[in-house]
Amino acid sequence: MQPPPTLAGRTAIVITVSDRCSAGTQVDLSGPALAHLVTEAGAQLLDTIIVPDDPDLLISALHAAATRAALILTTGGTGLAPRDITPEATLSVCDRLVPGLAELIRQEGTRRTPYAALGRGVCGVAGGIPGVTGGALILNLPGNPRGAESSLRAVLPLLPHALDLLAGNTEHSGPDIPQGTETIE
Numbered sequence: 001m002q003p004p005p006t007l008a009g010r011t012a013i014v015i016t017v018s019d020r021c022s023a024g025t026q027v028d029l030s031g032p033a034l035a036h037l038v039t040e041a042g043a044q045l046l047d048t049i050i051v052p053d054d055p056d057l058l059i060s061a062l063h064a065a066a067t068r069a070a071l072i073l074t075t076g077g078t079g080l081a082p083r084d085i086t087p088e089a090t091l092s093v094c095d096r097l098v099p100g101l102a103e104l105i106r107q108e109g110t111r112r113t114p115y116a117a118l119g120r121g122v123c124g125v126a127g128g129i130p131g132v133t134g135g136a137l138i139l140n141l142p143g144n145p146r147g148a149e150s151s152l153r154a155v156l157p158l159l160p161h162a163l164d165l166l167a168g169n170t171e172h173s174g175p176d177i178p179q180g181t182e183t184i185e
Contacts, residue, residue: 134166
């Protein structure tokens with residue numbers, strides 16, 4: 001039996017998007033939960049950031065994070081409320097989308113609540129130079145701590161391979177790729 005995929009040697013940043021958490025009127029529970037999961041999976045957590053639901057501030061934070069980390073996790077701001085701007089901000093910094101990850105996140109969420117189908121989170125790649133450097137993988141996760149955690153757990157086994165591909169390692173063998181698994185690029 002193969003060991004579970006690991007994020008060892010990879011860097012990560014967690015960004016919580018919340019007016020209340022950034023104002024200090026609500027305690028951020030989702031960001032620390034995600035930080036715990038990625039470090040438990042072996043990633044080096046470079047930073048945890050809290051920004052309000054402000055598109056300019058989030059875009060700036062995403063651009064800055066994409067120059068520092070291979071994996072960026074956002075939590076919050078993915079719903080239908082007027083101030084839920086995380087998907088739009090993420091789309092503005094991403095060069096390529098990874099819709100399968102967003103679909104898997106929503107699918108996992110609907111196992112717990114039908115309201116997860118209202119999530120608008122996106123996943124994509126920011127930065128990088130096509131054919132030279134891959135950039136950073138950004139995942140928009142729900143703002144609810146349990147939803148954020150279960151969503152990350154759903155895609156976590158795929159992340160080592162995704163990050164390897166972004167880094168230019170297109171070999172399809174090794175401990176992170178389960179035997180008998182066919183990859184499609």
